[in-house]
Amino acid sequence: MSEEKKYPFSSDFDELSKFSLDVSSDLRLRFTNLLMGAQYRFKKPEEHTIKSSFKAKGYNGGNLKLDVITPKNASGKLPCIYYSHGGGFLMDLLPAHMDICSEYANRTNTVVVIPHYRVAVNHPFPTSVEDCYAGLQWTLENSDSLGVDVSKIVLAGESAGGALTASLSQMVRDRGLFQPIFQMLIYPVTSSQLNSGSMLEMADAPVWGGENARISWEKYLKGHEGVPKYASPLETTDFAKLPPAYIEPSEFDALRDEGIAYAEKLRSVGIPVELNVTKGTIHAFDLNKESSITQAAMDARVQALLGAIS
Template structure:
């Protein structure tokens, strides 16, 4: 169906290949068309930091299973009443284009980290972006999109460089394990292990452990707020803020936007159905740490910024999650971007996406550099 995309975004929507998620998970599948890949890379945004930012690939302790069948780390999940599971939302500013266009967006970030899907016997792979600035600095744990099944750190290098430089903050991008080889809660286990490491290594990294935010897009937005739930329920380590960009929050496929957007670029309902099936390891009702909107109580979570796009199947569940946060007393800022599609802020450099990225930087800067610190 036709969509009234922002005029500057429309050419990007036409360029994005339509690749079913069932093909994305074929790790040995055929490579993308070289000409298409070259055109995608040519159009991807670039970023030159204003200050020096060092980039280092590391492996941090953890990644061993922390969860039992009841939920992450074995807690009995607290559920709200809900319909049967299905899947409402996956991740994916990475999506099909993520695998195809990974290299160019990495730019200054250097070479790719080995995929966490290969296992975590040597720890969780992370990429650390450290700006030259007077410290101690706040830190941001960044969790990439990709429908829980794909996504490369290189593809999100521009975003991480921008945040490190402009917030400024130490940014730790997590190369968490991917489904279907590693279903829930593997990715959340890796995320929590990264937070524990970051808190413990704060002195070495020049980080203020009281000013750590979790941020992510799509599936990464799911992991960011799931991490906030988990740290609240476990009593720490504490988070100061959560930035949720087009987040996955609901596994039920029941919202109007999820029902309507069956062929939108970057993410659509068929992708969401498969994404949830792969992430949960089959069909079934998701626990709240997998589908955060199912949590009975969101009170006590850190303040949030939620961004949603007009032509995104995840739009309405993002709005609903922001409403739940507000109703439970969590300071929350909600932005809906007209004319935008899922993942537009990652892949395009136009007036609208520049505003989206500026809003992200501004929200994190306000949260992490408050004058009362």
């Protein structure tokens, strides 16, 4: 007899739900990042795309690597998806999402630019988000050689990368860098307050629960009093003039309600938002690429992206 689940998510994600991250130990996090870095060096994009790597200057002159995924048969200038990966602000989990980034590039005929921002184990706020900003500046400055149409840039990210993406949208607006045409937030972190209904009711949800969320914010905001500007996107006081959005929380995810709350804040000032709360899903469910639920979610994301860049 199979063990009864506390949360009735789809059986597609039973194996994934057994995966548990422990972010309490900095030593373990550093080891995880070393392993991820080694894995990434051998990770290839989809057969229909090409990956190139570049070096730029990040926050305070630090080194910033960027990967660029381009459709093989690309010609002329293409729209761009600037993608910030997740990992609780603490881990470089990009290898797990390389296939998804390649699929975005292939199915939407876009250039996908991915900054390897420094994480908070050694570099607390604001390094991660400022690295992402620096990488975006680099993308704009090198748009001709990258084949990027700067009038069609989408900001996207998942989990903590969703928080970075939302904050980045606020930063480029406030600093007058340029106007992104769209933002896509996948099962996003949006609030440091940890007081949403789902965070309280599903604190022990699979993959990423309340305790990991608490520790990640503690490490991310180390050395800061209160919540600095651009750290926690839901806590901003100004949601006006941000890009239209596709926001996709997962049903059985402690982060669900803060994603919904961010969508509601954008809508409250008249910004168009497609809110897609995926059913039967858990945090990071799309790591199971074979699931029909994942495939449907990918279809919805692709349609939203195509609608934005067309």
